[in-house]
Amino acid sequence: MKKLLLSLLALPFLFSCSAIDRDANADALAKPARMSRMLLKTDPFLLTTFVRITDRSQPVTIYIEGDGLAWASRTEVSRDPTPKDAQGLALAALDPAANVVYLARPCQYTDRSKNPSCAPAYWTGKRFAPEVITAMGRAVDQVAAQVPGQKINLVGYSGGGAVAVLVASRRQDVASIRTVAGNLDHAEVNRLAGVSQLTGSLNAIDVAAQVAKIPQIHYSGVNDRIVPPSISQRFTQATGSACVRSVSVPGADHENGWINRWRELLNTRPTCG
Known part of the structure; x- marks a missing residue:
């Protein structure tokens, strides 16, 4: 019987961050990038988003946050999955594109009283549940409606x-x-x-063939011991597509080494062939 009952992705967060105002940190990241906080209703969740739409004739890039603070300790589930450092938002704030939108994951940055469907299962075993993906898709629908007829670029950090x-x-x-x-x-x-496995969650690799024709780049940190480069390589192989690349980044791990080089990495556009 497994002694560990939590996902490996919880390991970086096994400490209290009570001294950190996570909402204030998000606002501080978003303000210099002229991204405004908004709420999107996407049954069954109310999702927090930060938005900068300046040219409706251009595509929109949507950043999706990681799993956040899933566990408060090795045995205790967090009461609030809001990330302490919002890596996904930090990356979005560096993107110079005209239209950039950040989507927090369900139950992050939102008041539980306004989000009655939130339960710990949605930041533990059911973090990728069908209803979660449906809700996130509805949020993308609402963003897409702001730039009618334009394409969408998706960027996801960690579980995002x-x-x-x-x-x-x-x-x-x-x-x-x-x-x-x-x-x-x-x-x-x-x-x-x-x-332990994530009971109740969909798995991205199971839809590899369905997204194989979409240009993609999957960046992994060479020093990442949480989600090692072999994972993106495994996904890339599963697509069997020339449109999909996995790139290992020297000096980076799961959380560190991304912010200072993100604008450079953005210069490489996903392409087929």
Whole structure:
């Protein structure tokens, strides 16, 4: 019987961050990038988003946050999955594109009293549940409506990478996908770690064939011990497509080494061939 009952992705967050005002940190990241906080109703969740739409004749790039603070300690589930450092938002704030939107994951940055469907299962075993992906897809629908007729570029950090792929598999308007330290096969990630599987969650690698024609780049940190480069490589192989690349970034791990080079990485556009 497994002694560890939590996902490996919780390990970076096994400490209290009570001294950190996570909402204030998000606002501080978004303000210099002229991104405004908004709420999107996407049954059954109310999602927090930060938005900068300045040219409706251009595509929109949507950033999807990671899993956040899933666990408060090694044995205690967090009461609030809001990330302490919002890596996905930090990346979005660096993107110079005209239209950039950040989507928090369900139950992040939102008042539980306004989000009665929120339950710990949605930031633990059911973090990629069908209803979660449906809700995130509805949020993307609302963003797409702000730039009618334009394509969508998806960027996902960590577990947000899985969400990006799963959402893309249900759409026809996605021009590209980028992931950063993306958990593109949570079953393999947890198998490698010897921890319990995510019961009730969809797995991105299972839809690899459905997204194979979408240009993609999946970035992994060479030093990432949480989601090692083998995961993005495994996903890329599963697509069997020249449109999909996995790139290992020296000096980066799961959380570190991305912010200072993101604008440079953005200069490489996903292409087919």
